[in-house]
Amino acid sequence: MRRFHRVRRTLNYVNLSTPLGLLVVRLGRATRAPGPDGLILAYGYRIPFPIAGAFTVGNVVLTRREEGSLGEDLLRHEGRHASQYMACAGLPMLPLYVVAAAVSVVICGDLASWNVFERLANLEDGNYTRKSPWWFRSKSS
Structure with missing residues (x-):
């Protein structure tokens, strides 16, 4: 494991944040x-x-999926x-994160496209699509 991941x-x-994530694991009976790079x-x-394919709390990545079902891109995200x-x-x-998700909803109507945290984590790696802000969308007659 790289030094950065040990520090993280x-x-x-x-x-x-990781102890809270471990509590969520217990409450969610996961x-x-x-995992890689010091993740759990x-x-x-x-x-x-x-509502997400996976979500992270501290160094804990939670998913409803079966073991081994998270791809490299999603784990990187x-x-x-x-x-x-x-x-x-x-x-x-x-x-x-909640504020960033609300801003994204106002700008483009979804929780991720303009959420600064999702954008910095690379939207595509998280299986999100990029949506234009509402003011750039063409109006159909």
């Missing part, structure tokens, strides 16, 4: 497995919120979110 793993434990993968998450938790000092990432 440590800081995300200290800033309490199965944990070690949690498969079989059972709570219907949030979720790893970038783990780094964002580190950069946002942990738990402040949660309300900041």
Whole structure:
């Protein structure tokens, strides 16, 4: 594991985002497995919120999918979110993400296309599509 990933793993434990992620794993009755770059993968998450193929809390990547079903691109995307938790000092990432998702909805009508966190994590790696802002869309007669 690279030094950066060791630092990220440590800081995300200290800033309490990874412990919160582990609590979410337990509440969602998911199965944990070690992942790449210091990530913890949690498969079989059972709570219907949030609506996403996978989501990250600290260094914990949760999904409703079966073990081994996360592709390299999606893991890279979720790893970038783990780094964002580190950069946002942990738990402040949660309300900041909600605000960014709301801004994206206002701009283009979906939660990800103009969400700064999703854009910085590479939308395409997260299986999101880029949508134009509403003011650039052509109007059909």
